[in-house]
Amino acid sequence: MLPLCALTVSAVAQAQEFTPTQLEDVAKVRTLASQSDLSWQLLESLTTEIGPRLPGTENDKLTVAWAEKHLKRLGFDKVWLEAATFPEWRRYHESAKLIAPSEQPLHITALGNSISTPEQGLRGEVVLFETFDELKAAPPGSLKGKIAFINYRMNRDIDGNGYGPAVQARNKGAVEAAKKGAIAYMMRSVSTAHHRFAHTGGSHYDDQVTKIPTTAIANPDADQIARLLKHGHTPQVEINIQTEDLGEGTSFNVIGEITGSDYPDQYVLLGSHHDSWDLGTGALDDGAGMALTMAAAKHIASVTRPKRSIRVVLFAAEELGLWGAKAYFKRHQDNLTQIVAAAESDFGADVVYAFESNVNAASLPLVRAIAEQLKPLGIKYIGANRARGGPDLIPLNNLTSAPIFDLHQDGTDYFDYHHTADDTLDKVDPDKLKQNTAAYAVFALMAANGKTPMQGK
Missing domain, CATH: 3.40.630.10 (Zn peptidases)
Structure with a gap:
């Protein structure tokens, strides 16, 4: 030894x-x-x-x-349950499409806690921002009647360090967009994928700010909108999401002990x-x-x-x-x-x-x-x-x-x-x-x- x-x-x-x-x-x-x-x-x-x-x-x-x-x-x-309450929310329907300069389907998802659009949906011109900070810096009233769109691209890394910066736009994007007068909020998915799947996730409102629908679209669709703007077009989008706030719900933490x-x-x-x-x-x-x-x-x-x-x-x-x-x-x-x-x-x-x-x-x-x-x-x-x-x-x-x-x-x-x-x-x-x-x-x-x-x- x-x-x-x-x-x-x-x-x-x-x-x-x-x-x-x-x-x-x-x-x-x-x-x-x-x-x-x-x-x-x-x-x-x-x-x-x-x-x-x-x-x-x-x-x-x-x-x-x-x-x-x-x-x-x-x-x-030992195995036991402990109650936990939370704001209960449901997703029922979601669809979207480009309506100008041509009609094209968009793969969209409502972000968690989002309110609904009117039953017939809503339409608006898309205004693109590259970052959440750029949206925050937009002048008050500059988005009246329009749809705010953040196209922030999340980086790929072994430790997922791009998630934090990207998720800011998911959490509070709709609040900042509403402050500028937007009728809806849309963002590039918090994602590193090239797949045509929209990524959902939690979002939050401010009770002092008008609530607007908040959504994410698949990354290839985000690229499509960005290219349209690059080519001098003014994209217009129709969004229809139907959700419901069900008030306080209850679930349970499930605990097991050795x-x-x-x-x-x-x-x-x-x-x-x-x-x-x-x-x-x-x-x-x-x-x-x-x-x-x-x-x-x-x-x-x-x-x-x-x-x-x-x-x-x-x-x-x-x-x-x-x-x-x-x-x-x-x-x-x-x-x-x-x-x-x-x-x-x-x-x-x-x-x-x-x-x-x-x-x-x-x-x-x-x-x-x-x-x-x-x-x-x-x-x-x-x-x-x-x-x-x-x-x-x-x-x-x-x-x-x-x-x-x-x-x-x-x-x-x-x-x-x-x-x-x-x-x-x-x-x-x-x-x-x-x-x-x-x-x-x-x-x-x-x-x-x-x-x-x-x-x-």
Whole structure:
């Protein structure tokens, strides 16, 4: 055996934090999860037997029952539901076409929370803006009777860094357009795709500003409108979307726990969200996250009893505004310090390529020990210690400085399918899903079994 001084920092941390038996269990869990089809079986069941899961719909209720049933079937020690309310919304009809200089169909979708057009639709001249800031800078009244159109092009990157800038226009574009007098708002889809699918997503109004219909069109159609303008034409568009605000709805966070042997009140939180948009079957967003976190915890329980609990939280109504996450962390705000680690899977199902923490410096040796056990899965360690977690962890970040982790998935192609009718099971690679499952299982077991609990900054 090498003397202690010859060991790496990670090896020292592993020797200090874990027994040889615990490290053997980590290897067993990693192998089991890498070979098991469980996460694929769960995802296939969810997307086939239920499909789209818009909050408040009958399919949403079926999803809650499905998740509760399968968590119990998998042998979780505790399974329970917690209510979450949200603004319920439905999409009934959407269509659009160019009417000048020639008639051409447009592939359009209403953005979440959008109001309807008149039943016969509305028509208007299109005014193009390249960015959200350009729309904001337009003079008051300059869009009276017209349709505002933002043609911002999202960049493609492994970490999806183009999403934030692009999504600003989706969130508040209709508000800014209405301030300038527009009768409707239309945007290039928040997407990296060349496919002719429109990408939906959440949008928000300001109660002090007139509400106008808010929509997104497929990227090839956005290019068509831009070319018409380039060639000196004045495009006119007809939009007809029919939606409904149904007031306050109720869904449920579905929670399953593998109870820890030594410190059952302390827990590792593995998050995902069980709702999806209504256009596809939500395989990537976020059926994969549901399936792999459920399976990861099951694989751990099949090998060993962790010292601290592992809690899988399937959040409700994420797509309409993180409503399940807000409800969960508000409900548990008095004991958030019991969370020793939190991570969310909500970025599709491509491989996990990197691991990053956001913890107190004293916890970094344990983080490096976890990173060492993730290496056999092809996962590198990012030492910046600036992890942000998934969207459902935003309310947690706002309330406390919990130990947050990112298992970074390859998002190069994720926004080709995100929030579209093309988000279906065939876009998921079963082998990549296994690698994800193994990564979350290794992370959760080691975070639960460390000699000392991790702390946030």
